[in-house]
Amino acid sequence: MARVVGIDHLVIRVSDFEKSKAFYQKLFTFLGFEILGDYEDAIGWTNGQTRFWIGQADAEGRKRPYRIGDVGFHHYAFELRSRADVDELQAFLRKEGVEIVDPAGEYYEDYYAVFFLDPDGLKLEGMKYGEATGENPAKP
Template sequence: MARVVGIDHLVIRVSNYERSKAFYGRLFEFLGFEVSDEYADAIGWTNGKTRFWIGQAETGARRKYRIGDVGFHHYAFQLRSRKDVDALQAFLEAQGVTIVDPAGEYYDDYYAVFFLDPDGMKLEGMKYGERLAQAARRKAAARRARPARR
């Protein structure tokens, strides 16, 4: 049986290649990605683990994406910390990007910000499990600090 070991890359089609290339270029620079390859009508970025590509949509297919359309609902970038989520939101606000759901707790120990690309595709920066991991580290440190019983 074949087994998936990860998601190699995602490719999305955009209505205005140059506008989206500029948007994603700034976003990915902020997120620590570098250009992996570039062609006349497509560009890909990578951080060494994840790859994300954009390419020009076919002529006539230039309407904006609408949330609720068939296809991806959103794409989430897993960040290192809640502070990184807050930093991403500040960056997005400075860039004039549309924030649809501001940085906050959306599920138990799930902290995220949701925003739109130039075509209206929903993207997310998120951190899951930070409070749980901190509590586990505190508990382990407390166990190590206790004197041994005889």
């Protein structure tokens, strides 16, 4: 039987490639990612375990803004090493003027996270689960 061993990459389309490229470059530099490939119409970053790519949306896609609640992407969560890393990410986001939609806090039992938006309003999350209990049921 086939088994998934991880998420290799995510690709999103953006309305303003240069603006999003600058946003994600700052974010991924802060998070320890490096550029994987940089092309005229796409750029990707990696931390050695996962890859995140952006590319320019086509003309039809740029006609309507993204809205959380539409069919499709809801949010993407970056698992961080600790709650302190979540707090550091929030401080970085505030310094950069990034819109934080839900500040760092405990959203579920032993689930600590900060939620924020990219330039197109795509929801992103930095989170740490299981630090207080030493458990993380999502991990083998």
